[in-house]
Amino acid sequence: MTTQAILDAIQSPESTPADFAALPLPESYRAITVHKDETDMFAGLETRDKDPRKSIHLDEVPLPELGPGEALVAVMASSVNYNSVWTSIFEPLSTFGFLERYGRLSELTKRHDLPYHIIGSDLAGVVLRTGPGVNAWKPGDEVVAHCLSVELESSDGHNDTMLDPEQRIWGFETNFGGLAEIALVKSNQLMPKPNHLSWEEAAAPGLVNSTAYRQLVSRNGAGMKQGDNVLIWGASGGLGSYATQFALAGGANPICVVSSPQKAEICRAMGAEAIIDRNAEGYRFWKDEHEQDPREWKRFGKRIRELTGGEDVDIVFEHPGRETFGASVYVTRKGGTIVTCASTSGYNHEYDNRYLWMSLKRIIGSHFANYREAWEANRLIAKGKIHPTLSKVYSLEETGQAAYDVHRNLHQGKVGVLCLAPEEGLGVRNEEMRAKHLDAINRFRNI
Ligand SMILES: C/C=C/C(=O)SCCNC(=O)CCNC(=O)[C@H](O)C(C)(C)COP(=O)(O)OP(=O)(O)OC[C@H]1O[C@@H](n2cnc3c(N)ncnc32)[C@H](O)[C@@H]1OP(=O)(O)O
Numbered sequence: 001m002t003t004q005a006i007l008d009a010i011q012s013p014e015s016t017p018a019d020f021a022a023l024p025l026p027e028s029y030r031a032i033t034v035h036k037d038e039t040d041m042f043a044g045l046e047t048r049d050k051d052p053r054k055s056i057h058l059d060e061v062p063l064p065e066l067g068p069g070e071a072l073v074a075v076m077a078s079s080v081n082y083n084s085v086w087t088s089i090f091e092p093l094s095t096f097g098f099l100e101r102y103g104r105l106s107e108l109t110k111r112h113d114l115p116y117h118i119i120g121s122d123l124a125g126v127v128l129r130t131g132p133g134v135n136a137w138k139p140g141d142e143v144v145a146h147c148l149s150v151e152l153e154s155s156d157g158h159n160d161t162m163l164d165p166e167q168r169i170w171g172f173e174t175n176f177g178g179l180a181e182i183a184l185v186k187s188n189q190l191m192p193k194p195n196h197l198s199w200e201e202a203a204a205p206g207l208v209n210s211t212a213y214r215q216l217v218s219r220n221g222a223g224m225k226q227g228d229n230v231l232i233w234g235a236s237g238g239l240g241s242y243a244t245q246f247a248l249a250g251g252a253n254p255i256c257v258v259s260s261p262q263k264a265e266i267c268r269a270m271g272a273e274a275i276i277d278r279n280a281e282g283y284r285f286w287k288d289e290h291e292q293d294p295r296e297w298k299r300f301g302k303r304i305r306e307l308t309g310g311e312d313v314d315i316v317f318e319h320p321g322r323e324t325f326g327a328s329v330y331v332t333r334k335g336g337t338i339v340t341c342a343s344t345s346g347y348n349h350e351y352d353n354r355y356l357w358m359s360l361k362r363i364i365g366s367h368f369a370n371y372r373e374a375w376e377a378n379r380l381i382a383k384g385k386i387h388p389t390l391s392k393v394y395s396l397e398e399t400g401q402a403a404y405d406v407h408r409n410l411h412q413g414k415v416g417v418l419c420l421a422p423e424e425g426l427g428v429r430n431e432e433m434r435a436k437h438l439d440a441i442n443r444f445r446n447i
């Protein structure tokens with residue numbers, strides 16, 4: 001049995017749930033992996049010189065056993081997230097440590113502790129099989145998957161599932177991720193595929209859209225409201241391209257920071273007016289490796305005031321980390337919020353705490369999203385209120401190059417990967433709705 005029969009079933013409009021349930025599953029499938037015995041391959045190199053094209057492999061792997069509460073999904077398309085870049089350069093830690101720790105939890109989780117890690121935290125595809133206890137989904141359902149994996153055996157996670165002590169990011173801290181022809185997920189990761197999008201468009205928003213939603217919109221994050229000035233770093237990147245859309249759709253005023261005129265143009269096309277090209281304006285927040293330059297924070301703050309008519313920002317949408325964090329804390333208005341979900345440029349942040357406490361500012365840590373937040377973020381995509389920001393699409397074989405592009409900041413928005421889908425543009429079920437939003441859906445394409 002090969003994956004071709006699965007693809008044929010997905011592409012036939014006649015296929016029924018019973019047909020999918022009756023499809024024999026293949027014993028193995030193709031998947032993007034990193035290898036445990038290569039964990040030290042980049043030892044001694046600078047972060048920027050660690051090349052994902054060298055560590056990322058396309059392997060034939062055995063199909064994992066399906067457990068209770070789980071689903072096997074035929075993956076039509078996936079996307080590259082920065083977490084896959086981290087995995088591929090083995091920073092800040094090798095993800096094999098996460099798999100080993102997960103493997104110690106139970107007989108079933110032992111499946112994840114393997115000498116290879118199938119990576120990827122997004123997918124759009126079709127449910128093939130569900131395990132015992134799964135009633136909400138059935139074979140043949142067209143789905144996307146969010147990347148929150150939780151056990152929920154402790155009371156701690158029952159207010160907000162992100163607080164579960166066994167909270168993990170699927171395809172980063174668990175195995176059997178989405179950059180593959182078949183993926184293993186918990187059924188409470190599944191959500192309906194937006195029917196006006198192709199497979200690769202539907203697979204693009206998931207992780208970053210959900211993260212930006214919690215970080216910026218949800219009461220668990222900054223709780224953005226109408227009229228807020230929101231400073232968005234990397235506003236045309238993965239997270240930022242969704243944060244910018246949420247700010248605009250929610251009646252806030254995004255101040256978009258980017259690093260080229262081309263990226264500024266993308267933000268303008270999304271509807272943003274206040275844009276800062278950090279390259280053109282040459283901000284140097286650090287004088288050297290050890291000392292920041294508060295005059296540069298002030299110059300940046302003045303520029304923001306010019307763009308807002310004299311106002312400071314209510315919210316900073318932070319993720320670059322060490323390089324920008326001091327400036328982010330400085331430019332936030334009295335009582336405002338810096339909400340952070342990452343530290344791309346370094347996780348040891350420094351800022352002048354006087355500007356935080358004397359001006360009653362708050363720093364909020366935010367990480368991915370709970371199921372409800374991911375569902376709400378996906379619903380906005382399905383309703384055409386927020387759009388995918390897919391720029392370029394690669395084949396599964398080219399995933400190393402796709403990850404390299406993201407690592408070297410050569411990409412725009414999101415980068416897609418075709419898994420089982422033989423070409424782009426398949427899987428659209430609602431052409432009428434698509435036609436209404438076509439320009440917005442294609443805004444990031446091929447730039
Ligand atoms: C959705 C997409 C997201 C992204 O893209 S995010 C970006 C990518 N992600 C990352 O870069 C994060 C990668 N992860 C990490 O770097 C590490 O993952 C953490 C630093 C977050 C955690 O480090 P660790 O060593 O795994 O965890 P510990 O909590 O330090 O646990 C080690 C031991 O320390 C004990 N411990 C924890 N807190 C305390 C405490 N407050 N007092 C005393 N001990 C403590 C624990 O229990 C455990 O112990 P025991 O080894 O025996 O199990």
Ligand SMILES: NC(=O)C1=CN([C@@H]2O[C@H](COP(=O)(O)OP(=O)(O)OC[C@H]3O[C@@H](n4cnc5c(N)ncnc54)[C@H](OP(=O)(O)O)[C@@H]3O)[C@@H](O)[C@H]2O)C=CC1
Nearest residue numbers: 082211234237238239258259320323341342344345367368
């Ligand atoms: N905790 C969580 O749940 C999540 C965390 N993340 C993390 O967030 C980070 C960003 O992810 P994502 O948006 O997908 O990545 P992208 O690379 O797609 O976008 C990030 C953008 O940030 C800007 N940027 C990068 N470095 C700097 C810097 N030193 N100073 C200022 N701006 C910078 C760049 O834009 P420009 O050059 O135009 O300024 C870049 O395009 C990653 O570290 C990722 O692991 C991502 C998703 C979820």
